[in-house]
Amino acid sequence: MSVYTLEIDGREVGARPGETILAVAREHQIEIPTLCSLEGLSTVGACRLCLTEVEGASRLLPACTTAVAEGMRVRTQSERIARYRRGILELLFAERNHQCAVCVSNGHCDLQALATSLGMDHVRVPYRDPLLSVDASHERFALDHNRCVLCTRCVRVCDEIEGAHTWDVAGRGIGSWIVSDLADPWGESSSCTGCGKCVQVCPTGALFEKGKAIGEMTKRTAFVPMLQHMRGRRR
Amino acid sequence: MRRIEIDPVTRIEGHARITLQLGDDGRVRDARFHVDQFRGFEKLAVGRPFHEMPGLMARTCGICPISHLVASAKAGDALLAVAIPEPAIRLRRILHLAQILQSHALSFFYLSAPDLLLGMDADPARRNLVGLYDEEPELVRGGIALRAFGQEIIARMAGKRVHPAWVVPGGVATPIDAETRDFLLAGVPGAIATVEQALASFRMRLVGFEAEIQHFANFPSLFLGLVDTNGELEHYEGRLRVIDPTGARIVEGFDPARYQELIAEADEPDSYLKAPYFRAFGFPDGIYRVGPLARLRLVTRCGTPRADAALEIFRGRDASAGQASFLYHEARLIEMLFALERIEELAGHAELLDPDVRAHAGPNRREGIGVAEAPRGTLIHHYRIDADGLVTAVNLIIATGHNALAMNRGVLQVARHFVDGERLQEGMLNRVEAVIRAFDPCLACSTHALGKMPLAIRLFDAQGRVVDELRRSSR
Ligand code: SF4
Ligand code: SF4
Ligand code: FES
Numbered sequence: 001m002s003v004y005t006l007e008i009d010g011r012e013v014g015a016r017p018g019e020t021i022l023a024v025a026r027e028h029q030i031e032i033p034t035l036c037s038l039e040g041l042s043t044v045g046a047c048r049l050c051l052t053e054v055e056g057a058s059r060l061l062p063a064c065t066t067a068v069a070e071g072m073r074v075r076t077q078s079e080r081i082a083r084y085r086r087g088i089l090e091l092l093f094a095e096r097n098h099q100c101a102v103c104v105s106n107g108h109c110d111l112q113a114l115a116t117s118l119g120m121d122h123v124r125v126p127y128r129d130p131l132l133s134v135d136a137s138h139e140r141f142a143l144d145h146n147r148c149v150l151c152t153r154c155v156r157v158c159d160e161i162e163g164a165h166t167w168d169v170a171g172r173g174i175g176s177w178i179v180s181d182l183a184d185p186w187g188e189s190s191s192c193t194g195c196g197k198c199v200q201v202c203p204t205g206a207l208f209e210k211g212k213a214i215g216e217m218t219k220r221t222a223f224v225p226m227l228q229h230m231r232g233r234r235r
Numbered sequence: 236m237r238r239i240e241i242d243p244v245t246r247i248e249g250h251a252r253i254t255l256q257l258g259d260d261g262r263v264r265d266a267r268f269h270v271d272q273f274r275g276f277e278k279l280a281v282g283r284p285f286h287e288m289p290g291l292m293a294r295t296c297g298i299c300p301i302s303h304l305v306a307s308a309k310a311g312d313a314l315l316a317v318a319i320p321e322p323a324i325r326l327r328r329i330l331h332l333a334q335i336l337q338s339h340a341l342s343f344f345y346l347s348a349p350d351l352l353l354g355m356d357a358d359p360a361r362r363n364l365v366g367l368y369d370e371e372p373e374l375v376r377g378g379i380a381l382r383a384f385g386q387e388i389i390a391r392m393a394g395k396r397v398h399p400a401w402v403v404p405g406g407v408a409t410p411i412d413a414e415t416r417d418f419l420l421a422g423v424p425g426a427i428a429t430v431e432q433a434l435a436s437f438r439m440r441l442v443g444f445e446a447e448i449q450h451f452a453n454f455p456s457l458f459l460g461l462v463d464t465n466g467e468l469e470h471y472e473g474r475l476r477v478i479d480p481t482g483a484r485i486v487e488g489f490d491p492a493r494y495q496e497l498i499a500e501a502d503e504p505d506s507y508l509k510a511p512y513f514r515a516f517g518f519p520d521g522i523y524r525v526g527p528l529a530r531l532r533l534v535t536r537c538g539t540p541r542a543d544a545a546l547e548i549f550r551g552r553d554a555s556a557g558q559a560s561f562l563y564h565e566a567r568l569i570e571m572l573f574a575l576e577r578i579e580e581l582a583g584h585a586e587l588l589d590p591d592v593r594a595h596a597g598p599n600r601r602e603g604i605g606v607a608e609a610p611r612g613t614l615i616h617h618y619r620i621d622a623d624g625l626v627t628a629v630n631l632i633i634a635t636g637h638n639a640l641a642m643n644r645g646v647l648q649v650a651r652h653f654v655d656g657e658r659l660q661e662g663m664l665n666r667v668e669a670v671i672r673a674f675d676p677c678l679a680c681s682t683h684a685l686g687k688m689p690l691a692i693r694l695f696d697a698q699g700r701v702v703d704e705l706r707r708s709s710r
Pocket of ligand 1: 097098099100101103104105106107109110111112147204205206
């Protein structure tokens with residue numbers, strides 16, 4: 001098996017062909033922020049928070065979808081990267097309604113944690129303040145579109161792990177939204193098995209267990225790679 | 236007709252205005268306390284899962300968030316249709332009493348004591364907590380410690396000082412530990428000593444306030460509030476009692492969930508505050524007062540020894556002083572004593588640390604009402620939800636709302652006595668403001684701890700022209 005040698009943040013590292021920059025960086029304890037990516041699920045490169053500088057490339061490349069190459073020189077931190085990442089977060093916060101102080105996921109939210117760690121302390125674009133609903137028709141869970149960042153983790157876990165493919169994305173661009181079945185109320189879905197995997201992998205307070213009060217919704221995602229592993233790493 | 240307007244110059248979070256209407260005889264004919272603060276929480280909550288409501292509602296108020304939390308969680312209990320575990324009730328009670336303590340301490344020591352203990356006409360530059368400290372350092376230190384004690388109880392029990400969401404439909408989120416209990420018990424004796432000292436100080440100076448007692452919102456009205464099954468002081472649950480100006484009970488043992496049969500709400504067009512009135516007496520005759528003074532007039536006794544001893548002295552004076560809102564201040568001190576005695580009693584309970592603090596259930600009813608006695612009076616949260624548990628309608632009646640009509644009347648009365656002709660005196664400003672302070676309305680602008688309420692007074696003549704003007708900033 002051939003091994004590539006490349007450089008991440010000035011460190012020389014070895015990698016297997018086909019691996020992504022993100023995977024190699026993680027193997028070497030180099031932190032790259034992510035939101036849509038989750039170990040055990042396919043990658044879609046939707047959020048762009050993992051942007052990195054690759055020498056020779058004119059634009060920033062997402063670490064989660066970019067495969068390594070021999071002699072690649074990657075930077076995961078720079079003023080430019082930090083500016084982009086903060087800008088992306090600002091757009092995410094401005095797009096829908098995030099009132100962290102009264103959110104079920106307050107204190108346990110990936111988006112909120114990213115805003116803190118990447119130093120996004122204010123939003124320079126106008127808030128869109130869209131009027132969005134909460135689908136609480138399911139007996140045990142609810143989906144609050146106000147807090148959804150369209151990362152599609154729920155869509156992927158439901159399709160790839162549970163095999164139900166209840167969730168999908170409807171609409172286009174900024175008008176996109178997550179739907180169950182054919183945009184039916186979740187509680188009326190005939191495909192949903194009620195397993196709750198989507199709730200666990202959702203990085204924000206968008207998917208949550210009913211009955212949770214402010215700040216009470218915590219999530220577990222370790223089961224995803226474990227299930228994949230036990231199924232013989234089909235992906 | 237001439238009009239005097241008192242208007243805050245600096246608008247911080249919310250603001251209030253006072254309009255005084257002069258009749259042709261140059262006497263004040265009408266007074267209005269305007270509240271333009273409207274945060275739209277009743278609308279904002281629609282569509283939200285009801286389990287989020289306590290935390291959301293606690294945000295309606297930075298001054299008594301715990302009372303909103305408690306009333307909201309109780310409305311949530313009603314939606315779940317469960318009896319919540321006893322240990323949770325004890326913890327909620329302690330938390331709520333700590334809120335009463337810290338809120339009353341703020342009102343008395345920080346906001347009112349400078350007026351009360353230094354005198355209304357003392358130099359405005361010194362009539363504040365700092366000026367008071369020079370005269371009564373021990374009292375001020377004690378008052379600050381008292382408020383800090385209440386806040387620290389809240390912080391230790393509920394995690395966050397200002398907007399905790401520890402109280403949830405069905406109980407509380409987590410039990411407390413022995414360390415927290417020991418903290419509660421250790422702090423009570425010193426706190427009681429402070430309150431008793433303040434009470435003694437206040438009583439000594441009361442002789443100097445005959446005019447204020449006479450003219451500070453001293454008028455007949457009904458009083459409304461919760462009392463427990465023995466007619467004792469109660470802030471967490473209980474039944475509604477209403478008394479008339481003579482003290483006769485006209486409503487007794489009334490289920491607070493049926494509040495709408497008792498209270499009607501008039502919409503004051505020039506204010507976002509609702510003006511509730513006692514339905515049977517109509518508007519505006521059904522004017523009533525809520526809060527510490529109302530509670531002490533309503534109860535048969537407090538139910539704790541020190542508070543009951545203080546209540547007896549208070550009652551002697553209350554009878555002679557009639558219906559004076561000035562006595563709200565003393566009532567607050569007595570309630571602080573009660574809160575401390577009750578906290579001690581509850582914290583000493585053998586099952587205080589019991590881990591069984593939460594009942595779990597889904598929505599089992601479509602409508603839930605939660606009522607508590609907040610520091611400033613009866614607080615009502617009323618929710619409707621759909622089958623999925625999403626809120627469809629919210630009605631809130633806050634203490635300051637209940638008192639709205641009484642505050643107008645109080646301002647009118649003091650203005651009649653202290654305002655004459657077209658001259659505006661600083662002393663009058665203080666006294667109009669002091670009437671508002673007696674009611675301790677929960678408005679951001681009324682809680683400036685150090686400076687004074689930012690005010691501007693305008694005097695209008697019959698043609699609506701300004702003939703005199705007086706302004707004051709918050710410092
Ligand atoms: S989902 Fe996360 S970022 Fe959005 S409101 Fe909730 S805690 Fe804040
Ligand atoms: S519901 Fe959650 S997991 Fe699904 S797309 Fe939205 S944020 Fe991502
Ligand atoms: S984590 Fe790479 S694009 Fe979202």
